[in-house]
Amino acid sequence: MIKFFLRLFIPAIGLLAFEACAGQSVDKNYADHCASCHGAGRLGGSGPALLPENLARLRRPEAFKVIAEGRTASQMAGFSDKLGKEEIQALADLIYQPLPAVPVWGANEIITSYLQHVPAGSLPDKPVFDADPLNLFVVVELGDHHATILDGDKFEPIYRFPTRYALHGGPKFSPDGRFVYFASRDGWVSKFDIYNLKVVAEVRAGINTRNLAVSGDGKTVLVGNYLPHTLVLLDAADLSLIKVIPAEGLNGKSSRVSAVYQAEPRGSFIAALKDVKEVWEIPYATKDFPVRRIAVDNYLDDFFFDQSYRHLIGAARDGKKGQVVDLDSGTKTAEIDLPGMPHLGSGITWAYQGRPVMATPNLKEALVSVIDMTTWQTIKQIKTIGPGFFMRSHENTPYAWTDGFSSNSQASRDAMTLIDKRTLEIVKVLRPMPGKTAAHVEFTRDGKYALVSIWENDGALIVYDAATLKEVKRLPMNKPSGKYNVYNKITHSAGTSH
């Protein structure tokens, strides 16, 4: 009898001990290696939420690989040097476990989070500084979560202020350039009055947010979320909630939102869904903001417009082909060759030999694809020093600048490649600070100067004369991720992101 008891009991204790140990170990590993980016409760932070609801397109073996090897074009490092196979597998299993309850983030939670710092319309309509308000730069410093307002003529900081944790995506401006709207990865939207150098209102529109767009008439803000699966419309005047739109396909399947942009000539917002093959057009001046659904051939992770905003050029990150969708007819009109995981959000356009072309870096391959926008054929794939993330130019410069930010090698990450837009040849490789990551360029409103980020905590903003390519000034900054020129943004310069 005793023997029988021991035979049952001892393995059971062993099993319990093993489970406790494995459980502790996976929780500890999560706390040590994942929580700082993905949130203590897996709800997302600077990295995405790790919940089964959000991982629909990530197969489990792929999850294992990402944890082991990291992910291209993100801050996600690989852990195979720190964790054993079983530990990695345990983490991969953990992220597919449903949470006992995923927090609800609907209208009530959004309204409750609302913070009005200054009543809308109560501040003076004149800038409190002398600099040209249209030639300012908003510089996002990711290192310590601050933003700097920079005078674009003197290259002197005017004001530096704390932002919400982990801003992502380009901040968006009101049409007159007075206000700038920021979105943080964990859902906070902040409205900043540049004339008065004050945050005027904030609201948490989601738990894990992709980006936001401001309507062409400046009246509405649209926020696209990964978690919950929603689009959130806010009144641009005071950030009060207008409406929450569930992101659900025609078949009822709910989806993360890949990105939202405004398309001013169309009077609409355009949103792409990440888990449903649909693009949505939402006219922003129409009562109740009706959704027009456009079916697409593949999921869209990233997209881009031609300068008329008639065509949308979109791609899935794991696909080799981009799709061109005619937004007027709602049909696919062409496929484009985009072999190396294009970063279309960074695409730019210009006229080459009399025809409009677009160019995009590729996150996985060291090449820039140049595509004729009348035939949608690839004109050239320009080999660069390393796979790039961002690309920029300006109407008044013959050069397009791209970085090597997506490269695994520091020998490419410190390089800026300059391409002549007239010949499609590389004219120069700059190494602004050898050994330090260089990324993301933006031009002054006249295109005479290019500002490059040194993407390090003890980084800098380096100002180049865009014609002589000589350094003009170096400003210390804390991981300046992106910089955004007010004029270029509000005029939708062909050389910058929209």
Ligand code: DHE
């Ligand atoms: Fe971004 C813009 C998606 C990782 C810095 N990034 C965008 C936009 C999209 C996007 C859709 C356009 C939104 C806009 O500007 O309104 N980014 C993605 C990803 O899917 C990806 C690869 C994975 C992810 O983590 O979501 C990704 N992005 C990163 C980073 O790891 C970067 C380098 C650092 C960070 O901030 O997390 C990064 N993304 C940026 C920046 C912009 C951006 C600086 C704005 C570029 C611009 O000039 O407009």
